[in-house]
Amino acid sequence: MAAQEPRWRAVAKTILRPYGQIVFSRDLAVGLLVMAAIGCTPWLLLATLGAVAAATLGTLLFGLGGRAVREGGVGCIAVLTTLALAVFSPGSGPPVALVLFGALFSLLFAASFQAVFANVALPTHSLPFVAATWVVHLAARAMPESGSMAILTEPAAFLPQVWLAPSWLDVPAALVFGQGKVTGILIMAALLVHSRIGFLLAAVGGLVVAGLRLWLRDGSPWSLMDITAVFNGVLAALAIGGVWFVPQPSSLLLAAVSAAASALVSYALFPVLGAWSLPVISLPFVVTVHLVLTAARMRQHDRWPRSTVPAHRPEEALSHHLVRMRRFGNLAWLPFRLPFRGEWFVSQGHDGAHTHQGLWRHGLDFEGRTANGKAHQGEGKELRDYVCYGLPVVAAGAGTVALVEEGVPDNPIGEINTQDNWGNAVVIQHGANLFSVCAHLQTKSIRVKVGDVVTPGMEIGRCGSSGRSPIPHLHFQIQRSKLLGSPTIAFDFGDVMVRRGDDLEIGTHTVPSEGAFVRPVQRDDVLARALSWSPGMQFELTRGDHEDSEIAKVEVDLRGTRSLHSPRGRLVFDAYDNGLVLVDYSGGAKSLLRYLLLAFARLPFDPSPRLSWTDTLSRRLFMPRWRRTLADLWIVLVPEFGKLDVSYTMRREAGSVLVEGKAETWHSSAQLSLDGKAYTIQIDNRGVRTAIVMKKIDAGYGKDAKA
Secondary structure, X not given: OOOOOOHHHHHHHHHHHHHXXXXXXXXXXXXXXXXXXXXXXXXXXXXHHHHHHHHHHHHHHOOOOHXXXXXXXXXXXXXXXXXXXXXXXXXXXXXXXXXXXXXXXXXXXXXXXXXXXXXXXXXXXXXXXHHHHHHHHHHXXXXXXXXXXXXXXXXXXXXXXXXXXXXXXXXXXXXXXXXXXXXXXXXXHHHHHHOHHHHHHHHHHHHHHHHHHHHHOOOOOXXXXXXXXXXXXXXXHHHHHHHHEOOOHHHHHHHHHHHHHHHHHHHHHHHHHHOOOOOXXXXXXXXXXXXXXHHHOOOOOOOOOOEOOOOOOHHHHHHHHHHHHHHXXXXXXXXXXXXXXXXXXXXXXXXXXXXXXXXXXXEEEEEOOOOOOOOEOOOOOOHHHEOOOOOEEEOOOOEEEEEEEOOOOEOOOOOOOOOOOOOXXXXXXXXXXXXXXXXXXXXXXOOOOOOOEEOOOOEEEEEOOEOOOOOOOEEEEEEOOOOOXXXXXXXXXXXXXXXXXXXXXXXXXXXXXXXXXXXXXXXXXXXXXXXXXXXXXXXXXXXXXXXXXXXXXXXXXXXXXXXXXXXXXXXXXXXEOOEEEEEEEEEOOOOOHHHHHHHOOEEEOXXXXXXXXXXXXXXXXXXXXXXXXXXXHHHHHOHHHHEEEEEEEEEEEOOEEXXXXXXXXXXXXXXXXXXXXXXXXXXXEOOXXXXXXEEEEOOOOOOOOOO
């Protein structure tokens, strides 16, 4: 089981994460580097440490919990507030009091703004820092001149003056309101350790603002206004290109535009707020990010750039995005399902020669076939002679019945009804502007009514020959409106079994081609039970002769995401009625969980004796750390670089299932027992063989296993 976090590490998180959060990092090494950068002014470092201590104590006393302390968000606001009060000194007020009040208001504004902005799904970012700084700054003016925060900005005496001279390194140093070569180098190192993509984005933001300054303020001396513009531009580029959008060429462009916009807002606000002697600090960054995020919500499609859930590093966001796009497509990992049971024949595909043309090109017609490939038995003169006539038609996905057209009689063989072109039909709404149509249904066979909620595979009617249908068949299409006859849109099916001679190949995002024999997955309950990973289950993974072991537990987070989780890594999976999908892995290279993703990335619960399919994984799973560092930067521009195509086959054996995978440089085999108690996995990568045994264990067993 996962060991309790050591106390020293909890203390380290409390101290270092507030500094790392300045550059959007949770890494302790990054926090140490940022702390060292501030340490070029020792008294200022001590003041920020005092602010972190005060914010930590206040967070605990206020009841926000230890987790809020370890995440470092409130502490980061307190650190930034202290830095701003020192650099933009109000000129009066005792420094100790200002630091303590700054920490107090950082806590209050951080908690209250988070509650307010959660209702509109916008981040607070450094807005609490701006508010806390302004409140303390204004309050200090009413205090007697008993000191000044400016005395904290004296650089360390041991630093040579040449290291403090103005240079281009003042640009990265501006992230902590500092200056000098040492501060700039340490901040650059922090950005590099945190993320190479983040470093690239910071460079883009800094260069854009520097270029904008040369264009708009050429000849003007470098001033605090320019430092503020650079500070906001770099933060905007980091947030837009590396936090809220997937790193890709389009997000780099948006990051550059956001950096320029943030700089312009800085120049605009400086004289306005200067009238009240208030520092601009990071307000332009917050304004720019909110403008971009709210404007992005009005786009018709979430792409170019694609928004994302914030990850620990931009590299992780990019990797997760590419994995999902390659494996599961643009919309979801499980698209529509075939609207029937058993094997059917595709008699007309997309862009078909008969009726699937123009606005209705994305349509599919399905018919039944006999064992010898005929559409009917006997002479085929009667409707009942046709194999598919009267067979169940099922919902292709979850949704609500939006329209039902019935009362149209079936046509005699060879005749068509052009007045009621679609015949008896059911239209189901699956989401906003997303409707499926099943048409030419059998008269008096429809079993649903408008408003009914349907689930995938639920019977909605029977195959018929109504409307423009000379012989019994099923027409299926996807459209943006519930009206029959609306233009079609492109779509695909998931879990499609395609017959290839005597073998079956399963497709995950398949558009059935004309002339193909297809069927949906037929659930095998025995295999499904063997791979039913329920919350709370625990597994012990052992490599070789017990030289390395790892305990993983099935967990479900607040979003309903299931995962196998260990102290070393996390393997997200999705178990649905027709299969098990190992979605993505995150964690260190030492975790044995990543081998599961390689060995059986997807397992259909189908009883066929032999199945084959292909999948696409990430090359990062096998790359050493130094190669991943270079690859992550290259993948931003060339996403196909990190793609790894894998071919899988699954065969039934006595009491088990054997899954074999093959890629360019490695192959794998996984023996999965049908009692669900043990899995044996072997990976051979360029001649290096790794053997792993995965066993189900009772809760509490294996407490002494290596973490």
